[in-house]
Amino acid sequence: MPKVVDHRVRRTELADAVMRLAAREGLSLISLRYVAAEAGVSMGLVQHYFGTKDEMFSFAIQVVRERVEQRLADRSAQLGAEPQPRQAAEALLRELLPLDDRRWLEGHVGLAYAAYSAVRPDLSAPLREQTRQLREFLTVQIRATRGERDGMLPSADVAATTLVSLVEGLSMHVLTGHLSASEAVAAFEAQLAVAFGAAPEAVPAKKGQR
Amino acid sequence: MPKVVDHRVRRTELADAVMRLAAREGLSLISLRYVAAEAGVSMGLVQHYFGTKDEMFSFAIQVVRERVEQRLADRSAQLGAEPQPRQAAEALLRELLPLDDRRWLEGHVGLAYAAYSAVRPDLSAPLREQTRQLREFLTVQIRATRGERDGMLPSADVAATTLVSLVEGLSMHVLTGHLSASEAVAAFEAQLAVAFGAAPEAVPAKKGQR
DNA sequence: CAAGTCACAATGCAAATGCACGGTAAAGAC
DNA sequence: GTCTTTACCGTGCATTTGCATTGTGACTTG
Numbered sequence: 015m016p017k018v019v020d021h022r023v024r025r026t027e028l029a030d031a032v033m034r035l036a037a038r039e040g041l042s043l044i045s046l047r048y049v050a051a052e053a054g055v056s057m058g059l060v061q062h063y064f065g066t067k068d069e070m071f072s073f074a075i076q077v078v079r080e081r082v083e084q085r086l087a088d089r090s091a092q093l094g095a096e097p098q099p100r101q102a103a104e105a106l107l108r109e110l111l112p113l114d115d116r117r118w119l120e121g122h123v124g125l126a127y128a129a130y131s132a133v134r135p136d137l138s139a140p141l142r143e144q145t146r147q148l149r150e151f152l153t154v155q156i157r158a159t160r161g162e163r164d165g166m167l168p169s170a171d172v173a174a175t176t177l178v179s180l181v182e183g184l185s186m187h188v189l190t191g192h193l194s195a196s197e198a199v200a201a202f203e204a205q206l207a208v209a210f211g212a213a214p215e216a217v218p219a220k221k222g223q224r
Numbered sequence: 225m226p227k228v229v230d231h232r233v234r235r236t237e238l239a240d241a242v243m244r245l246a247a248r249e250g251l252s253l254i255s256l257r258y259v260a261a262e263a264g265v266s267m268g269l270v271q272h273y274f275g276t277k278d279e280m281f282s283f284a285i286q287v288v289r290e291r292v293e294q295r296l297a298d299r300s301a302q303l304g305a306e307p308q309p310r311q312a313a314e315a316l317l318r319e320l321l322p323l324d325d326r327r328w329l330e331g332h333v334g335l336a337y338a339a340y341s342a343v344r345p346d347l348s349a350p351l352r353e354q355t356r357q358l359r360e361f362l363t364v365q366i367r368a369t370r371g372e373r374d375g376m377l378p379s380a381d382v383a384a385t386t387l388v389s390l391v392e393g394l395s396m397h398v399l400t401g402h403l404s405a406s407e408a409v410a411a412f413e414a415q416l417a418v419a420f421g422a423a424p425e426a427v428p429a430k431k432g433q434r
Numbered sequence: 435c436a437a438g439t440c441a442c443a444a445t446g447c448a449a450a451t452g453c454a455c456g457g458t459a460a461a462g463a464c
Numbered sequence: 465g466t467c468t469t470t471a472c473c474g475t476g477c478a479t480t481t482g483c484a485t486t487g488t489g490a491c492t493t494g
Contacts, residue, residue, distance in 0.1 A: 058471095132400050145402050168417075179397050187355075256481085269441080
């Protein structure tokens with residue numbers, strides 16, 4: 015074997031270029047040459063590591079998914095062994111909102127891919143599994159918190175579904191400029207209180223405009 | 225003037241072809257020739273009515289927006305002059321969920337355009353205004369319903385923001401196959417009850433799987 | 435009927451696209 | 465040393481792209 019090159023590393027570098035372009039200019043005008051230019055390499059190299067454009071795209075979306083998963087795992091570990099259910103749920107979901115540059119970029123990529131994979135369902139299968147797990151986790155956390163009485167509150171799995179979908183919708187509205195980050199956070203926090211039936215703890219109602 | 229042709233009509237026919245393609249195959253591979261073929265016309269005709277591809281796209285998104293607005297207006301009129309606030313809110317928001325073929329198609333187009341316009345903010349400005357109005361309307365409805373005591377409920381505008389974003393997120397998850405329509409409806413209904421602080425009215429918890 | 439205007443068709447074209455392919459150099463195997 | 469494998473480059477190519485341009489027939493107006 016000649017020059018030792020870790021394929022995964024190189025491919026990930028290229029996937030990074032893809033993501034930058036997807037976030038900055040949109041998925042549509044991503045070409046092999048454009049990716050090569052963005053990554054600062056030759057086009058032959060891109061071809062060397064990805065036989066086809068679709069393969070490159072699939073890999074890139076997989077990288078995004080793994081990163082999100084990693085971030086969630088990190089955040090989870092950071093909470094310790096026996097975190098309070100509500101704190102855990104809040105931490106994980108908040109991690110999905112586009113509240114800083116990195117997550118804003120990832121959100122854009124995610125949005126682009128959501129539209130893309132709405133047409134190519136094969137690509138969205140792993141992502142689907144990921145959100146399913148998240149929903150399941152939330153259901154458990156919610157159930158653990160309010161075992162006693164869940165009066166007229168929605169059932170735990172409905173509450174979990176609502177939280178996940180709400181975060182998705184809020185993210186989308188932030189990314190498209192329909193909402194400011196602080197508005198999104200306010201709505202999210204309020205919903206968290208609803209789902210866990212927890213203390214109102216004086217929602218500050220700080221509403222920064224755009 | 226020779227042959228009388230209503231430009232708006234022809235352009236809308238073409239926009240319909242664009243929307244069908246966007247929903248079926250995605251925005252990315254829409255070409256002028258492809259649109260022409262889908263509409264069953266020559267490519268010269270497409271060029272005749274749209275000077276440029278971007279112009280065609282802008283027009284198509286505008287049509288989608290106007291249709292949604294029209295549907296909301298119709299639904300609103302259908303409710304009579306003095307509808308109950310909660311009924312009105314439910315009807316309008318439910319109109320936005322992809323619960324039948326037509327709205328499923330429109331949802332796909334909307335998702336594609338959301339991703340597209342996340343990169344071209346100029347196109348998303350009118351759409352932004354539209355959701356702003358919807359949010360405002362909901363705020364009024366919510367405030368009207370629970371004037372008396374709004375104990376630990378989130379403030380009316382936060383509740384409105386939450387509803388709109390939730391519907392958006394639920395739609396997205398339905399369109400990408402993460403949720404079934406009935407799951408989405410269940411979550412939506414539950415949230416409506418939260419926002420309006422209304423009767424639990426026995427959420428049937430019917431959860432059809434995908 | 436002459437003239438002008440407009441709807442639409444057909445072709446052309448430069449640019450960009452994804453990909454195939456051959457070449458080169460370097461690093462290990464022997 | 466030779467040989468083989470691999471990383472990477474460069475070019476070529478058929479296809480597709482958006483758009484310009486020119487042509488043609490139908491219709492209205494004078």
